[in-house]
Amino acid sequence: MLKQFALLLKKDIKLIIRHNFFLIMLASLLFYSLYINFIYVNEGTKTTATVYVLYESSRESLISKDENIVIVEDEEKLIKALEMDNEGIGIRLDNSGKPSSVLLYHVSKKSDNFKALYGLSKIIDDYDDSEIPISYLQEGDLELKQRATMTSVIIFFEIAAISFLGVASLFFKEKSMGVIKVYGILPASKLLYILSKVVLFLSLEIVFAVLMCLFNIGVEYSLEILPQIILQVLLLSPIMVLLGFLFALVYNNFKQFIFAYTVIIVMVTSPVFLFVTSSLEWTGVYALPTYYAYSALYNTMLKNPYPILYYSLACILVILGLIITNYNLMKREIERG
Amino acid sequence: MIQVKNLNFSYKKGVPVLKDIDFSIEKGEIFGFLGPNGSGKSTTQKILTGLLKDYSGEVKIAGKEIRKQGIDIYKDIGVLFELPYLYTSLSAVDNLEYFGSFYPKEQLRDINEVLELVDLKKEYRRKPIKKYSKGMRQRASFARVLMSNPNILFLDEPISGLDPSGAILFKNIIREEQAKGKTIFITTHNMYVADELCDRIAFIIDGDIKALDTPKNLKNSEDHGFVDIEYELNGIIENVTLHTKEILNGFPFTYDKIKSIHTKELSMEDVFVKVTGRGLK
Numbered sequence: 022m023l024k025q026f027a028l029l030l031k032k033d034i035k036l037i038i039r040h041n042f043f044l045i046m047l048a049s050l051l052f053y054s055l056y057i058n059f060i061y062v063n064e065g066t067k068t069t070a071t072v073y074v075l076y077e078s079s080r081e082s083l084i085s086k087d088e089n090i091v092i093v094e095d096e097e098k099l100i101k102a103l104e105m106d107n108e109g110i111g112i113r114l115d116n117s118g119k120p121s122s123v124l125l126y127h128v129s130k131k132s133d134n135f136k137a138l139y140g141l142s143k144i145i146d147d148y149d150d151s152e153i154p155i156s157y158l159q160e161g162d163l164e165l166k167q168r169a170t171m172t173s174v175i176i177f178f179e180i181a182a183i184s185f186l187g188v189a190s191l192f193f194k195e196k197s198m199g200v201i202k203v204y205g206i207l208p209a210s211k212l213l214y215i216l217s218k219v220v221l222f223l224s225l226e227i228v229f230a231v232l233m234c235l236f237n238i239g240v241e242y243s244l245e246i247l248p249q250i251i252l253q254v255l256l257l258s259p260i261m262v263l264l265g266f267l268f269a270l271v272y273n274n275f276k277q278f279i280f281a282y283t284v285i286i287v288m289v290t291s292p293v294f295l296f297v298t299s300s301l302e303w304t305g306v307y308a309l310p311t312y313y314a315y316s317a318l319y320n321t322m323l324k325n326p327y328p329i330l331y332y333s334l335a336c337i338l339v340i341l342g343l344i345i346t347n348y349n350l351m352k353r354e355i356e357r358g
Numbered sequence: 359m360i361q362v363k364n365l366n367f368s369y370k371k372g373v374p375v376l377k378d379i380d381f382s383i384e385k386g387e388i389f390g391f392l393g394p395n396g397s398g399k400s401t402t403q404k405i406l407t408g409l410l411k412d413y414s415g416e417v418k419i420a421g422k423e424i425r426k427q428g429i430d431i432y433k434d435i436g437v438l439f440e441l442p443y444l445y446t447s448l449s450a451v452d453n454l455e456y457f458g459s460f461y462p463k464e465q466l467r468d469i470n471e472v473l474e475l476v477d478l479k480k481e482y483r484r485k486p487i488k489k490y491s492k493g494m495r496q497r498a499s500f501a502r503v504l505m506s507n508p509n510i511l512f513l514d515e516p517i518s519g520l521d522p523s524g525a526i527l528f529k530n531i532i533r534e535e536q537a538k539g540k541t542i543f544i545t546t547h548n549m550y551v552a553d554e555l556c557d558r559i560a561f562i563i564d565g566d567i568k569a570l571d572t573p574k575n576l577k578n579s580e581d582h583g584f585v586d587i588e589y590e591l592n593g594i595i596e597n598v599t600l601h602t603k604e605i606l607n608g609f610p611f612t613y614d615k616i617k618s619i620h621t622k623e624l625s626m627e628d629v630f631v632k633v634t635g636r637g638l639k
Contacts, residue, residue: 028459032445039447199443203502205409208432209460356409 025209029217036194037221042187046229049183053175054236061171071109072140075099078116090143099124103158107166110140120145122154128164133157165242166323172237173322174294176230176250177315180258181290184222185265189278191218192269196354205355215347218266219259226258227251238322249321252329256336257314263343270350290315359385359510359541360406364415367401367565375401376413376565383543388536390556391545392630398565399545403512406543407437419510433461436508440515442499446488450478450498453487454505461506472501477527492519500528504535511535511542517551529555549626559626563634576629584622589613 037043072090075098093099103111103124111124123137137153195201204214230250234243264285272278293315296306306312313332320327360383367376376398383389391399404410405417411425418424419431444453454469473483476497487495496519503511516532517525532555536542546552552559553573560570569576583602588595591613599622604610624632 025460028456032456036445036447195445198446199439199441200445202439203443203457206407206432206435206437207457207460208429210429356404 022210022213026213026217029209029213030221033191033217033221036191037187040190040194042191046179046183046225049179050229050232050236053233057168057171057175057237061167070136070139071106072143073099073102073106073109073111074144075111075113077113077121100158110136112140112144114144120154122156124156124158126166127157128167165238168238169242169322170319172233173315173319176226176233176254177257177294177318178290179229179233180226180254180261181311182286184226184258184261185268185285186282188218188222188262188265189269189282190275192266193275193278196269201351201354211351211355212344212348215263215266215344215351219262222262223255223258226254230254246321246324250318252333253318253321256333256340257318259340260314260336260343263340263347266347267343267350270347270354359383359387359420360389360543361416361418362402362406365402365405365413365417366415367405367410367413374565376405379415379562379565379567381560381567381570383541385541386536386539387557388532388542388544388555390552390559391543391562392547392549392552392559392626393545393562394547397562399547399562400514401565402562403437403514403543403545407435407512408432433465433506434509436503436506436511438500438503438511438513438516440518442487442492442495442519444487444495444498444502447486449484449486450490450501451483453498454502457502458505465507467505467507469501469505472504473498475504475531476501477524493521493524496520497524500531504531509540511540513542513544515546515548516544517548549630553626561630561633569629569633573626576633577624577626586618586620586622588617588619590615590617 073093074090075093093102099111103109107126113121115121120141123140125133125136127133133155134153137155204211231247234247234250268278268281289309290311293306293309293311296303297316297319317327317332362379362381365376365379366374368374391402393399405413408424408427408431450473451469458466478494478497482490482494487498517528520528532542544556556573558570558572559576561568584599585602587598587600598611
């Protein structure tokens, strides 16, 4: 049995090498790491931040028409608002209406200056940007948080999109060559055929996730969370691989499959990132299973607590259900031949 | 080696594909299943190879009910599909090594030996299958079947896609396998293949076996009584086919000289049409 599994796995590795799948993964690893290190951390949040304004001389509540400007009543509320929204900008205005200080979580000097200028320009028409009085809340924390957030987004997207698509393209190749019919008459287990694909993509995703963490959130922080991150990949990757395999079994060709892929990736996966990583609210997101999957990965990445036991049990049940479904669909596919 | 009794099968309820089929195949026999597309040939083969299990009746391979067998039965079975199903990005040698590795080593034939046997050009053996012609792919596919040295071979349209020399080679290989005691089940709509190779042939139409006998008996069973006559008239050679009843009182045509009279032999297709009332296409 182990020998058969090794043979199937070796064949799958050969196929993905011949179809340049490794190159795609390597290129995406490189591209995303460059993006996080050189673009996202410096400029990623510059135009979406909320500005929290405190009038030092007045204790009355004021109302702003601009929805990106929130007037806070006192110092305590200003600090609390920024704690809730780490990417927000706090501005204290003195008696004359001039900014006495800008409060931020530190990311990088360039990003901080840009954010401060952005915040000030929202409330003062022609602010002279030569002196920006920035005060930091907790130095260093936000950059790490930003890096961890974006790394979690990319790892999740890689698993949800690339594994899903990768296993389907591999299976469609085998289907178009007709070799699936040969497996029907080989003294080989069909279950192992499915599992070899799961293990192959799982291994690739683990390597990808580990490298993404090391490259983008640093060795020290990565080493603290890697076991939990690997557990997340162990739970999520088989689900996405088996789902990709299932859709490849259900649909006759790649064109039909791409429709399902679009629905899953664009409509089910992408919105989740926005609602988990920001303070935006939309109750509909709770109906998406991807919300819980991404939340688990995100919370692991940020060392936030979450119900891992229930989540793990749910994932294991889904994996078992998908294996049984795929096994039966594969038998049907061979019979149809 | 193979026993089939009261075999019934339907993909949809109330639409039978196979209707009470009975036949048996002896060890070392070449058995042909001749029928047009959609007659139930492929379904029968799928049941015999254990791919379809929801049948009623009895299907035994080497004395054991096929649906109760595990995957080990496939060590004894080799299936040649109508189309050459191989990994096109891998070479013939890689494909054979890969598929062969699922069988016990002691059962396997040497890869070069089988590739030599099917006459696959040496310079192509390590090239990807996608660079092969249709005939070369079929040769590589047959090599895959032969390599595992199975006791029972299921061959679906075995000479399809081959040039005449390839067809002769394949027929010779099939006879050699028979000589080694292998049991061979051929599904085809090519009457020449069935006539030439098979010890016995079953005609299948609409899931029902209409006739089952040796090719010779099938042809002799139909007393058609036609003769081919070659004659000369005004220096020109003419041919005509007539029923024997028409020449009882002399030839009903003008001629200078009768050159030859032969009993007209029925082809397997003629017999098939007479027995089933349908053509093979």
